[in-house]
Amino acid sequence: MAGILIFSEKTKLALELASAASELSAVNPGEIHALCINDPQEAEELSARGLAVYSLESPGLSTADTAGTAAALLALANKLGVDTILLSSDRRGKELAGRVAEAWEAGCLTDVKGFSVQDGQVVFVRNALGGATVATQIIKTDRKLIAFTPRAFAPLEGGGGSILPFELEITAPSVKVLEVRSKAGDVVDIQGAERLVIVGQGVENQADLSFVEQLAKALGAEIACSKPVASDKKWLSEERIVGLSGKICKPEAAIILGVSGQVQFTVGIREAQVIFSINNDENAYMNKISDYILVADLKDALPELAKALA
Amino acid sequence: MNIVVAMKQIPDLQQIRIRNRQPVLDDVPLTFGNIDKNALEAAVQLKEAAGGQVIVVCAGTQELEDTVKEALAAGADEARLVVCDPALESSQSARLIAAAVQQIGAVDLILFGEGSGDNYSSQVSSRVAQILGLPQVGYANNIQVEGSSLRVTRSLEDCEEILEVPLPAVVSVTADINEARIPSVTQILKAGRKPKETWDIGQLGIALPAPGVETISNLAPETERKQVMVKTVADLVKALETEGFGGRG
Ligand SMILES: Cc1cc2nc3c(=O)[nH]c(=O)nc-3n(C[C@H](O)[C@H](O)[C@H](O)COP(=O)(O)OP(=O)(O)OC[C@H]3O[C@@H](n4cnc5c(N)ncnc54)[C@H](O)[C@@H]3O)c2cc1C
Numbered sequence: 410m411a412g413i414l415i416f417s418e419k420t421k422l423a424l425e426l427a428s429a430a431s432e433l434s435a436v437n438p439g440e441i442h443a444l445c446i447n448d449p450q451e452a453e454e455l456s457a458r459g460l461a462v463y464s465l466e467s468p469g470l471s472t473a474d475t476a477g478t479a480a481a482l483l484a485l486a487n488k489l490g491v492d493t494i495l496l497s498s499d500r501r502g503k504e505l506a507g508r509v510a511e512a513w514e515a516g517c518l519t520d521v522k523g524f525s526v527q528d529g530q531v532v533f534v535r536n537a538l539g540g541a542t543v544a545t546q547i548i549k550t551d552r553k554l555i556a557f558t559p560r561a562f563a564p565l566e567g568g569g570g571s572i573l574p575f576e577l578e579i580t581a582p583s584v585k586v587l588e589v590r591s592k593a594g595d596v597v598d599i600q601g602a603e604r605l606v607i608v609g610q611g612v613e614n615q616a617d618l619s620f621v622e623q624l625a626k627a628l629g630a631e632i633a634c635s636k637p638v639a640s641d642k643k644w645l646s647e648e649r650i651v652g653l654s655g656k657i658c659k660p661e662a663a664i665i666l667g668v669s670g671q672v673q674f675t676v677g678i679r680e681a682q683v684i685f686s687i688n689n690d691e692n693a694y695m696n697k698i699s700d701y702i703l704v705a706d707l708k709d710a711l712p713e714l715a716k717a718l719a
Numbered sequence: 720m721n722i723v724v725a726m727k728q729i730p731d732l733q734q735i736r737i738r739n740r741q742p743v744l745d746d747v748p749l750t751f752g753n754i755d756k757n758a759l760e761a762a763v764q765l766k767e768a769a770g771g772q773v774i775v776v777c778a779g780t781q782e783l784e785d786t787v788k789e790a791l792a793a794g795a796d797e798a799r800l801v802v803c804d805p806a807l808e809s810s811q812s813a814r815l816i817a818a819a820v821q822q823i824g825a826v827d828l829i830l831f832g833e834g835s836g837d838n839y840s841s842q843v844s845s846r847v848a849q850i851l852g853l854p855q856v857g858y859a860n861n862i863q864v865e866g867s868s869l870r871v872t873r874s875l876e877d878c879e880e881i882l883e884v885p886l887p888a889v890v891s892v893t894a895d896i897n898e899a900r901i902p903s904v905t906q907i908l909k910a911g912r913k914p915k916e917t918w919d920i921g922q923l924g925i926a927l928p929a930p931g932v933e934t935i936s937n938l939a940p941e942t943e944r945k946q947v948m949v950k951t952v953a954d955l956v957k958a959l960e961t962e963g964f965g966g967r968g
């Protein structure tokens with residue numbers, strides 16, 4: 410009997426993968442196993458939620474060494490005889506995915522946001538053409554590797570798992586970690602926010618961000634932005650970028666201030682429940698995917714709106 | 720230092736129109752993904768600092784001959800084009816790129832974008848590293864040469880790892896590693912004369928693996944939005960309240 414092996418060094422993402430695995434195993438029955446590398450605490454947490462955990466503790470192995478991590482995953486997958494590996498589609502997981510898939514001769518999809526079962530076949534859903542389209546795809550190989558986007562599944566709730574040690578002969582990693590720096594400060598979670606106020610380049614003066622803050626406060630919203638506002642202007646942190654190279658957000662409400670609506674942006678917000686947009690261009694593409702549109706100059710409209718809601 | 724940059728030819732994403740939820744690709748010009756241009760820029764900067772050659776490798780359609788001029792103008796010295804059926808799956812692209820690198824021979828560094836502009840799967844670089852048995856670092860936002868190794872900064876969601884990687888190696892870059900240069904008119908004119916070699920799959924001496932993935936459908940998402948035009952800020956506030964998003968004080 411085949412089965413599923415999951416791995417993410419982030420406990421929360423591993424629990425999301427566990428949920429995905431249990432949904433998948435309804436179609437493709439088999440046991441669900443998890444790998445933890447040098448992280449006994451993650452192993453405890455995953456087993457507490459009901460997973461059969463293999464805990465690999467080897468000071469010689471570092472998850473920064475993709476080849477080494479891939480080798481460990483492969484060794485466990487082959488030992489267990491699973492036919493499916495699930496990884497998180499964060500940067501670490503995506504880098505690992507291609508390496509494992511190639512070595513394991515597995516068909517592989519990354520950035521997968523969900524799946525359905527059609528005629529007994531599992532059909533995966535992911536964005537394509539830079540977000541312009543949504544593709545449905547199947548994996549045709551016997552072995553399958555899928556990397557699911559964070560938050561695509563709710564974390565598994567359960568109990569009564571187990572932890573077994575997993576021993577492995579490690580070859581010395583060729584990638585050496587000299588230093589790890591945590592990214593400074595901004596720990597905002599725009600994906601978790603129910604409401605977002607999103608700043609685009611149509612907010613022309615940095616000083617007007619104070620109105621944005623007032624607005625966000627009044628609405629109980631988090632502040633997010635389009636990519637150029639963070640990457641080029643550096644007004645806000647990159648943590649706050651909505652879109653293809655930022656975060657995919659599904660808030661209840663999004664108030665969008667001066668964003669033109671290029672597809673790389675809209676892919677990150679088009680699943681919002683209600684979208685309000687202010688733009689001085691009545692033909693802005695953003696308007697076509699908005700529910701309420703105010704055509705106005707933000708230099709006037711922003712202070713007015715902030716005041717009206719205060 | 721000999722650097723290969725893998726660049727994927729893609730349709731210009733800004734110019735794709737949607738008709739009946741279908742992407743319309745006819746007459747959309749082909750170009751390279753923006754992040755692949757950052758990878759090329761990183762290669763050119765390393766070459767300017769340490770000397771060597773920058774060779775662009777692309778797998779794609781016949782039109783590559785034309786598309787690749789953009790890369791040659793932006794600082795690549797040579798190009799190797801693998802012309803084949805354009806609908807390549809990640810495992811197939813990786814096999815072709817790896818074979819091209821082996822043909823080229825003495826390569827110290829292979830650079831990729833973190834994701835291709837259209838597919839953005841981030842698989843190809845890791846697959847090439849596996850095929851060639853090379854160490855890899857993904858999501859680099861800084862690369863320095865230090866003797867026979869690299870010092871690379873890998874940018875993850877919550878931290879940066881400063882890593883030492885022996886050469887030869889595979890590295891994929893993020894968009895914020897640099898700002899890609901825009902070639903001058905003379906560079907564009909000279910680009911046509913830079914060496915290019917075109918191979919078909921047979922000449923690479925490999926067989927293309929069967930694709931591991933099949934696309935069933937590829938449609939623009941349905942967007943059913945109200946698109947109500949409101950006239951004043953007061954009307955917008957009213958709309959917010961109607962939808963249940965008034966101020967929370
Ligand atoms: C591979 C790739 C990945 C990308 N990933 C992302 C991503 O994740 N997120 C992202 O956002 N972008 C991303 N981009 C960039 C994206 O294509 C757009 O360039 C970007 O979203 C534009 O940001 P913007 O709408 O704020 O700015 P602009 O396009 O400059 O639009 C500004 C808008 O404001 C309006 N405006 C101007 N002045 C005023 C005023 N005074 N009052 C009211 N309205 C005004 C204008 O009419 C316009 O509609 C990516 C691009 C690529 C190639």
Ligand SMILES: Nc1ncnc2c1ncn2[C@@H]1O[C@H](COP(=O)(O)O)[C@@H](O)[C@H]1O
Pocket residue numbers: 725726727728752754755758776777778779807809812816830831832833834835836838839840841842843844
């Ligand atoms: N057909 C191709 N030819 C050359 N390089 C490619 C090709 N496909 C992908 N790449 C490279 O691999 C990177 C990652 O692509 P992907 O795995 O599709 O996201 C791209 O940014 C390119 O550097």
